[in-house]
Amino acid sequence: MKVSVIIPVYNAEKYVSHAVESALQFDEVYEVILIEDHSPDNALPICQALSEKYERVKLFQHPDKGNHGAGASRNLGLENATGDFIAFLDADDYYLPNRFNAEKELFKDPSIEGVYGAIGVHYYTEKAKKQFYYIFKDRLTTVYKKHPPKEVFPGQLYLRGSFGLFTLDALTIRRESLKKLNYYFKAHLKLHQDTEFLLRLSYYLDLYGGIIDQPIAMRGVHENNRITQVDTKKIDPATTKLLLWKExxxxxxxxxxxxxxxxxxxxxxxxxxxxxxxxxxxxxxxxxxxxxxxxxxxxxxxxxxxxxxxxxx
Structure with a gap:
């Protein structure tokens, strides 16, 4: 099993090293692809140092070295991935030691095109916990029970509240299966491009539940990640939801x-x-x-x- 882990990097100088090293702990991880998205902080030299230190870490930027957002950065990562499987990780999140335990077994069946699991929550500061605990609490983000793959798309579409949901950090996909999609992430969506991608993915691919009763990765919550921008009205949530459903x-x-x-x-x-x-x-x-x-x-x-x-x- 050769996994390409794609990490878009923007404004994550404090966290990206931890994210990368959490992926490198696995023999299954064939490469870690960093897409540095013209960060205003010190992320680029940190990414350069990581790519020099670790042979499996590969660093890319957009051709114009500009800022193009998470969707375009993940697309660039997909274009450069060479592993048989694709996994994603946000630069301020990290994998746990059980990240690929279920995947190693499930992907022995060639008909399985993707596996999803559960993620937990890590608050980097007490301030972040106080501010955003009401959103995430300490619960898992997961599909609540294992379903046949044909039920995953309608479950995500109709029953999100009772069905649950999975996220990119806990998803592993056969790279060959991505050919079923006409396109990857919609780069013009500044927010929710992952939601749109996962919805289409669950329609075209046969996705199976892996470990869903405990986290296999952790979402890092801090004052400067995207959810804080929505909460502080830097990004209008109503507008972004409208654009999502338009797409x-x-x-x-x-x-x-x-x-x-x-x-x-x-x-x-x-x-x-x-x-x-x-x-x-x-x-x-x-x-x-x-x-x-x-x-x-x-x-x-x-x-x-x-x-x-x-x-x-």
């Missing part, structure tokens, strides 16, 4: 083998986010209009009463 709907309507019932369900999901976003979009249009036509009144503090009524009530 899922585009895929569903163009997938000829998808049932009409599933296509309708996905279309309704997308429409529900459109409806939810409509009042917000109207307010932004209103703000833009007033900034253009009545900027002097707004900037001078003489607020138009009608503007305030329409914006806030």
């Amino acid at each position: 899922v709907n585009n895929w569903a309507q163009n997938e000829k083998n998808l049932s009409p019932e599933i296509k309708l369900h996905i279309a309704r999901m997308y429409q529900s986010f459109q409806i939810a976003m409509a009042p917000m979009l109207k307010k932004w249009i209103l703000v833009t209009k007033y900034l253009i036509t009545d900027y002097h009144s707004i900037s001078s503090g003489i607020y138009n009463i009608n503007f305030r009524k329409r914006l806030f009530f």
Whole structure:
């Protein structure tokens, strides 16, 4: 079993060494592919040092050496992977010693195209725990019981709350099976590109549960990871969910083998986010209009009463 572990790196100078070394502990890991995504911190020299220290660590950047996001970085990793299997790891997360225990056995069956497991939570600081414990608590992120592979896609689509879900950190895929997908990650999605990818993946591939009653990897929670950006409104969660379901709907309507019932369900999901976003979009249009036509009144503090009524009530 030769596994390529793909790690996109952005703003992770404090964590990437731990992530890499947690992957290198396994003989099954054939290579660790670091995609340095023009980090504003000291991540690049740390990645360079890791690639020089460890023969199995390979470092890549985008051709223009710019910042292209997690989706594009994972795509670049997939293009350069040479192992028979693909695994993913975020640069601020890490693998546990049992990461590939189930995979080593399950992948002896050539019909199994992917295996997913459970991940736990590690809070790097007390501040992070205090701030984000209400989101993750100490629970596992996992599919709650083992299901036949044909139930995984509808379970993820219809029953996420009761079915559970799996994440990239706990997923291992046959590289050959990825040819069933027309494309990998949608790079233009700044958030939820992993959710969109996993949904399509569970439709095209036969995925099996591995270790789901204990973690095989840990999600690192700290003040500067993506979930904190959503929480502090640096990224608007409503907008990102709307963009996610727009992409899922585009895929569903163009997938000829998808049932009409599933296509309708996905279309309704997308429409529900459109409806939810409509009042917000109207307010932004209103703000833009007033900034253009009545900027002097707004900037001078003489607020138009009608503007305030329409914006806030």
